[in-house]
Each structure stands twice: as C-alpha cells, then as structure tokens.
Amino acid sequence: MSITALLLTLVFIGLTILLSLWQRLGLERDLLIGTVRAALQLTLVGYVLLVVFELREWPFIVLMVMVMILVAAQNAARRGSRIPGVFWRVLAAITVTEVMAMLVMLGLDIIPPTPQYVIPISGMVVGNAMVVAGLLLNRLQSEMEASRQQIMVALSLGATARQAVLPVLRKTVRAGTIPIIDNLKTVGLVQLPGMMTGLIIAGVSPEVAVRWQLLIMFSLTAVSAICAIVLAFLTYPALFTAAHQLRTDALSRSG
Amino acid sequence: MTNSNLLPVPEQEPLFLLDDLWKSRFDGKNRVNVLEGVSASVEAGRIVTVVGPSGSGKSTLMLLLNRLEEPDSGRITYLGRDLREWNVLDLRRQVGMVFQQPVMLSGSVRENVLYGPRLVGEERDSDPEALLGRVGLDPSLADRDARELSGGQQQRVALARVLANYPAVLLLDEPTSALDENASRMIEELVVGLQREKGLTCIWVTHDLSQALRLDGETWVFDSGRLVESGSTMEVLSQPRHPAAREYLKSRLERGEAR
Ligand SMILES: Nc1ncnc2c1ncn2[C@@H]1O[C@H](COP(=O)(O)OP(=O)(O)OP(=O)(O)O)[C@@H](O)[C@H]1O
Ligand SMILES: [Mg+2]
Numbered sequence: 001m002s003i004t005a006l007l008l009t010l011v012f013i014g015l016t017i018l019l020s021l022w023q024r025l026g027l028e029r030d031l032l033i034g035t036v037r038a039a040l041q042l043t044l045v046g047y048v049l050l051v052v053f054e055l056r057e058w059p060f061i062v063l064m065v066m067v068m069i070l071v072a073a074q075n076a077a078r079r080g081s082r083i084p085g086v087f088w089r090v091l092a093a094i095t096v097t098e099v100m101a102m103l104v105m106l107g108l109d110i111i112p113p114t115p116q117y118v119i120p121i122s123g124m125v126v127g128n129a130m131v132v133a134g135l136l137l138n139r140l141q142s143e144m145e146a147s148r149q150q151i152m153v154a155l156s157l158g159a160t161a162r163q164a165v166l167p168v169l170r171k172t173v174r175a176g177t178i179p180i181i182d183n184l185k186t187v188g189l190v191q192l193p194g195m196m197t198g199l200i201i202a203g204v205s206p207e208v209a210v211r212w213q214l215l216i217m218f219s220l221t222a223v224s225a226i227c228a229i230v231l232a233f234l235t236y237p238a239l240f241t242a243a244h245q246l247r248t249d250a251l252s253r254s255g
Numbered sequence: 256m257t258n259s260n261l262l263p264v265p266e267q268e269p270l271f272l273l274d275d276l277w278k279s280r281f282d283g284k285n286r287v288n289v290l291e292g293v294s295a296s297v298e299a300g301r302i303v304t305v306v307g308p309s310g311s312g313k314s315t316l317m318l319l320l321n322r323l324e325e326p327d328s329g330r331i332t333y334l335g336r337d338l339r340e341w342n343v344l345d346l347r348r349q350v351g352m353v354f355q356q357p358v359m360l361s362g363s364v365r366e367n368v369l370y371g372p373r374l375v376g377e378e379r380d381s382d383p384e385a386l387l388g389r390v391g392l393d394p395s396l397a398d399r400d401a402r403e404l405s406g407g408q409q410q411r412v413a414l415a416r417v418l419a420n421y422p423a424v425l426l427l428d429e430p431t432s433a434l435d436e437n438a439s440r441m442i443e444e445l446v447v448g449l450q451r452e453k454g455l456t457c458i459w460v461t462h463d464l465s466q467a468l469r470l471d472g473e474t475w476v477f478d479s480g481r482l483v484e485s486g487s488t489m490e491v492l493s494q495p496r497h498p499a500a501r502e503y504l505k506s507r508l509e510r511g512e513a514r
Binding site for chain 2 (some may be wrong): 149150152153154155156157158159160163176241243244245246
C-alpha cells in the first residue's frame, strides 16, 4: 500500500469527526488523540520490529515481550484497583500464561524460534490475556459482592477462605473463558478474523491463512483459561485476612 | 465449713469475656461507631437474650463473637483464651452462628446441612433428615433445592446446618423472625433442651420480649452500640434502670399489647 493510499485512509477519521460534530457527540478530541497515538505507536513499533528482526538476538525478543507484558498488566490492573497488589498479581498471571504458550509452541516446534513468529504471536497471546484478566477482575469483584452472604455463611461454618470462595472462583473463571469459546463456534461465519484477513491481503493463500488462524484460536482458548485460573487463584487471597475473614475494603461497592 | 469460709470460693470462669469492645463501620461517608465500649461475660450453659432497637449493634456483636470480623479495640476471650489465639476454623465450629438473614448455599437442603461436617470429613456421622426433624421440618425436604424453600423453612435449615457441627455455643440472630408462634416455640424448646442436656450456651438476639421471658435466662439491652442494661431476664424486663432500656422496653411492650 502506498503512502498516498495510507494518507487517504484519514478520510475515515475525518468522516467520524464530521459525524461527531454534527451529532454533538463530543468525540473529536479523543478521536484526534487516538488517531495520532495509533499512528505514532504503530510506526514506532514497525521500526523496532525491523531492527529486532534484523538482529535476531534473543535478549531483544525477550525484552520486547516483557514490555508488552508490562503494559498489558498495567492496563488490566486498572480494573481491580481496590485489590491490594493487583498489578503484581496480573503481571504474574500474564507472564505465566505467555511462558506456557511459548513453551508449547516452541517446544513442539509449532512455530520457528524467530522474531517474525515469536513477537506477533506473543502480542496476540499477551493481548488476549490482558482482556481476560480485566474481565476476570471485574467479574470477581461483582461476584464477590453478590455472593458475600454465602461466603460469610460458609466461613461461619468453618470453611477456609479458599473453600468459601471456590464457587465464586469457578463462576468467574467460566465467565472469563466463555467469550473465546463462543468465538470458536462462530468464527468464519460472522467475521473473518483479523490475522487471517491480514495474511490473505498480504498474498498468503487462504488455506495457509486458515491453518494459522486455527493455531491462534486454539492457543488463545488455552491462554484465556490459564490466565483466568492463575489470576483468580492469585487474587482471592487478597480479599481475605489471615484469619479467614472477608476484607470488605478490597471490594468496590459499585462492582 | 471452716475451710470454705477461709478460702475464696473458686469462681467459675466465664465462657465468654467481652472486654471494652469498640467497633466502627464506614457508612458510605463517615466512620460511625457501631459498638462503644461493650463489656460483658457469659457463663457456660446460660441463655442470654439480646434485645435493643434496630441498628443498636446486636448483629455486629454476633459477628465479632464468631470472629467473622475483628473489633477495632478491646478483647474477647473464649474459655480463658483470647479469640485470636484460637484456631479460627475450630472456633467457628464450636461457636456456631445463625445469621439474621437466612442464606442458603447452592445445592439441596441435604447439602446445606452437610456443609459443615463435610469440611472435616464427618458427613458419615451426621443424619440430615434427623436434624431437619428436630427443627420442625419434614425430612422429605432434604432433596429439595434449598433456595426454593420459604423464608421460614430456610431459617430452620440454617439452624439445622449449624447444629450439624455440634457447636458448644450457639449465636442466634433473630432465628424465629419468619416463623409462626408454634414453630417459634418449637425452636425455643429445642434450644432449651440442648441447654439442659448438653450444656449448650446460647446468645439469642430477639425483638420478641415474650420470647425472652420464655427463654428465661439473662438479658442484655443494647442502645446505640452500648450495652446499657444486663441481668436476669425477669429483672431487666420488669425493672429496667437505664432510661434508654426503659424507653425501649416500654415501646416494645405497648406494641405487644396492641397486637
Ligand atoms: N455491612 C455493613 N456496612 C456498613 N454498615 C453496617 C453494616 N452492617 C451494619 N451496619 C451498620 O452498623 C450499625 C449496627 O448494625 P447491626 O446490624 O449490628 O444492628 P442490629 O442491632 O443487629 O439491628 P437490627 O435489629 O435491625 O438487626 C447500623 O447502624 C448499621 O447501619
Ligand atoms: Mg441485626
């Protein structure tokens, strides 16, 4: 795609701004900031990738993945800002998820150990884990609030914090994993996924594109489940005291 | 004879000792005191009824005794040991609690009743149907979904669920508020029976003064987080000394007569 063609895509942004002005949606400012940020961030990442692909050095790959994880963790942790140490818990969950995904993919030789593969696929894994982590924190807080009396009853009967909270954790993990499972069922029928679209536009045959897409979807399903489970079990102890008491201050009232 | 005059009679150690308990809560804007300097003692095998206006801190006190919450300051001892020194899981089994709102855990009535015993692998020793019978429920309810029962039925399941742990102390927070006269009396007789036969100690929150009289033990009157009056139920109800207690009892009695 030529630079001129790229610049012409700004027509879409211009159109949105006009719509916003016309309907007084008040989105112009955010739209401008968003557009500039997206352009700058992606261009920058493009150059960084260029360098990393050239160098083919492991430390750079690892460093890049670590930056991804950091940004993702910070973003997801905002969903549970009342939970003590939530950032570290999310960071650990996303790291575990990424490490496990890469161990399987590289260990079984599903993808070659080159930056062209490791970095984009890590990006998808980490991005997906981020969404799941945010969703899980949100759900965990509202489910805890909704089940608070049941938890208190279980504790009063002699249950440990873990025993008392287990039904809530199950529900929350399910809620965090269901969207991607639903996605598995409808993919291709409702929309062509982004990665496959990209590959096809770049000239890869649909047959090969489909194989990659399946790899991604299957791995992201596992990623969602792993991230949700790890994060749920890392987070619930922050909601209780050492004496198996519910810590009401760690739960937001509004959910 | 002479000996007992010379030596101090060994006083029986109270089961619970409450020493200057303070507790505040956050009510959305401010920290408000919910308990203000509550001190009291409970002797083993007694029934203490706790009365007082709505919001006076009765339920909060129950939560502290079961150690579901911590006082801001002050100390509770159980059998001579600070509550914090007990294994909290053992303590909660020994000091069983029935909440003001009956809350059913998911699953059948049987699963609810077996919840406590299962935690320690003792479900074989318990007989849920018999427990349901004791609280006045038809044992055939055992296989029903607990959340589909009526409020009064749930209240009794909650009691059976606690009894399944064989507690030495029962904390009952208005356990008969959803029950009719007959069912209420049945629960009273059950608890009094356990007190007589097993030496059960009971702290029973109620708004029903005639119930307190029937239970005939000690009564504590709470007002705005303070324990304003305590003594034998007869004494407290017939001759309250504290103005707040007098006011509360008078209003309750008038309402009782009107009914
Ligand atoms: N979870 C809570 N969060 C904030 N405040 C609470 C909470 N529970 C109780 N309170 C407040 O603490 C005070 C004491 O409440 P508590 O439930 O102990 O009263 P009570 O004597 O049991 O009243 P009632 O007879 O209506 O059951 C009340 O002012 C109440 O508003
Ligand atoms: Mg109450």
